Amino acid sequence: MSEEKLPKQSENFSEWYNQLIQRAELADYAPVRGCMVVRPYGWALWENIQKALDSRFKQTGHVNAAFPMFIPMSFLEKEKEHVEGFSPELAIVTIGGGQTLEEPLVVRPTSETIIGHMYSKWIKSYRDLPVLINQWANVVRWEMRTRMFLRTLEFYWQEGHTAHETAEEAEEETLKILKLYTDFAVNEAAVPVIPGVKSNAEKFAGAKHSYSIEAMMLDTKALQSGTSHNLGQNFAKAFEIQYLDRNNELQYAWTTSWGVSTRFVGAIIMTHGDDQGLIMPPRLAPIQIVIVPIFRTDEDRFKVMDVVRKIESNLSQFRVKVDDRDNVSPGFKFNHWELRGVPLRIEIGPRDVDNQTVVVAQRDTPGKSGKLFLSMENLADQLTNILDEFHNRLLQKAIDFRDSHIFEPKDYEDFQEIVQNGWAYSYWCGDAACETAIKNETKATTRCSPLDQEKSNGNCIFCGKPAEYKTYFAKAY
């Protein structure tokens, strides 16, 4: 079995990422270019992400449904910006049941159009509003340069699509979801994201405006990790989503859409991982605790395994794996689970059984300093606290890393240097020409402009004209 070392993050971050995904068995390359197979360990992480988001959606009154993945080509053409944005990336079915189709079918790149069509059938009166529907689905975008989890031809996501009576309600929903995503990222994944509004150039094709949560990866590049779009009446007008209002007058509805995808798995890998491999945030980790029994003789085996099974059953509130393989050494097992980022490893040997203690190794704190020596008594309660502290530590470390790589540039020269290895937080006049010039010259794009900042007086980092708000600029995935 392969014991090769991963490339170091500092030497080749990109190779570290690619090899880690394969070796930790999160995903594998599919036979079709740009597609991935999400393997059981990767899918278990995604399932935990799904559960954490889905329960938040349901608590806020949303329900799930399923819309078809085939969309008539003509639907996409109904919203001008939308079709311009997506038409270069479409996969198109032209043959069905051996026959050439009269109208080609697009494999959904996103579902605003088909859902808009259905909403126009379902929504008749203000009494039918709001409609708060989400779907968990696969979507396809024919990307030229692909990367596991970050950008694949087919990917998995949730897409929420809501319709409202008023502009205010739609905006409220869009912001509510932005907040929900932030809460999920911070409190479940320990990924300290920055929520904010996207520039016009970076907004969703067809949206009035878009918000996103942006995370800094360990190579300082930004990863857009979730988006929430206020679609205004654009799609309602394109698909005739109309309702009779409280005065019995026909109005167009106001709609929103929002999504988080398997891309978030990439965010977790690149926020927490280290040279030894993954570090899973405890609340989403497919395995939170691995137990490695340690013994040499058959007599000890019996003695140790008996206690291991008892402890396993006492820890049923956690996701626990007992690694009882007899063809590999404890050292091999340690590396195996370190690579896979299991937060806690419990070691139990014959002496631990005698002393009624266990040794707990913490994945984020290697060596002796991270080892805890715990009594078997009350173990579950102790581990609950230890996992909470683990989460807090991961989050704080990620915040510290991020904050030490964000700078406010004093001038454009400074800006150019900053975005080589960090984010620039600077005034921008809002003009697309400045944004484009910056992108062409530095490869840095606008990420988002935080909502909680106060209006202030400054000068655009590029053109020097007066500007009132600051925006994050960074190279991005």
Added chain:
Amino acid sequence: MSEEKLPKQSENFSEWYNQLIQRAELADYAPVRGCMVVRPYGWALWENIQKALDSRFKQTGHVNAAFPMFIPMSFLEKEKEHVEGFSPELAIVTIGGGQTLEEPLVVRPTSETIIGHMYSKWIKSYRDLPVLINQWANVVRWEMRTRMFLRTLEFYWQEGHTAHETAEEAEEETLKILKLYTDFAVNEAAVPVIPGVKSNAEKFAGAKHSYSIEAMMLDTKALQSGTSHNLGQNFAKAFEIQYLDRNNELQYAWTTSWGVSTRFVGAIIMTHGDDQGLIMPPRLAPIQIVIVPIFRTDEDRFKVMDVVRKIESNLSQFRVKVDDRDNVSPGFKFNHWELRGVPLRIEIGPRDVDNQTVVVAQRDTPGKSGKLFLSMENLADQLTNILDEFHNRLLQKAIDFRDSHIFEPKDYEDFQEIVQNGWAYSYWCGDAACETAIKNETKATTRCSPLDQEKSNGNCIFCGKPAEYKTYFAKAY
């Protein structure tokens, strides 16, 4: 709002089914021929089906993963029977990112081929076996005659794919899943299915043999509600899934596949529904209990709603909906939830509040005889029992219906009459010629031959030759 009556089951079963699905808002027609939109109420039912199956899969050691939906056309051609079975039904992507693809991509009709390809990469040694993977996915089969839930171009399912060291283990897995499906159908959905082996003509394209669970719908037609296939080494040979065995010799693995789909929603509708609408089996019902407050004055409203909210919070272990709409009458609400098949309706009026009692109406027992007058004290415990009894009653009713429509024909003339409005359970010699002739003459097909029957001596119902086993014959969906 529409108060039209559904067509009666006895007058037009097919129209009853189609209209019920629309009016109960389980699903709607999509703009693409043969596709459906599963609406929130229908999807909530499917989510409960998913949970019930998924927990059973995980308890038996299976894990979930996700394989791409695009399969190179050449993969399908590797297993001869498989491609013959599926090629007339394929949806094919020929354009991606504006370019004509060199090799067209099939949208998966099922995933044995692409999963076989990946297994050949992952499986090297007997230590890698068994592989026990399931995926929840959408699949596409270009059917000419479609029917909501029963047969749609795109549908949702789980497909398990396992690989084993020995023929025995693969057969054991195939039968384990058949048993798991039976347990799910009976104990969660109250659908009394008959498990058995399929004939060669009816087996999965590429399988060694297939098993299925077969359910009788209220029009006496059969619905194949789940299948489990022993693939032998057919796919292992086509995709070179080989492993080094315990003697260090290269062997082909033995594989299985098995699935339950959104078709099962159709099984639930047509097993339990009546002229008033759906009857949801309590353990899968999206809403198990609806509470309808009843009052006329504002004073009573306050008094009643206060208690309704308290009861709602006491019943948090159930899926409860409070229908507090103020623009429709209680009678309207009763019809609304009856159509949707909610098992129990709790009515609470001012007098109930005074007496600390509630009235419970049971969906399957209309009129006064089904009404229960319960004390508010200990309500949750009482309702637990009532829902269990409801489940048992549904199941028994379905068994009685089924058993009263299965007959053992004395001769072929008798057989022909039986399958007009029931199932024939009769000896069959196993010859495909007899099976085909029966199908052509009566439209009845072999459904399955039960595994628990003892060998006996009889004569084939068609040709009269000696036969040892009996098989169910029926018209089927």
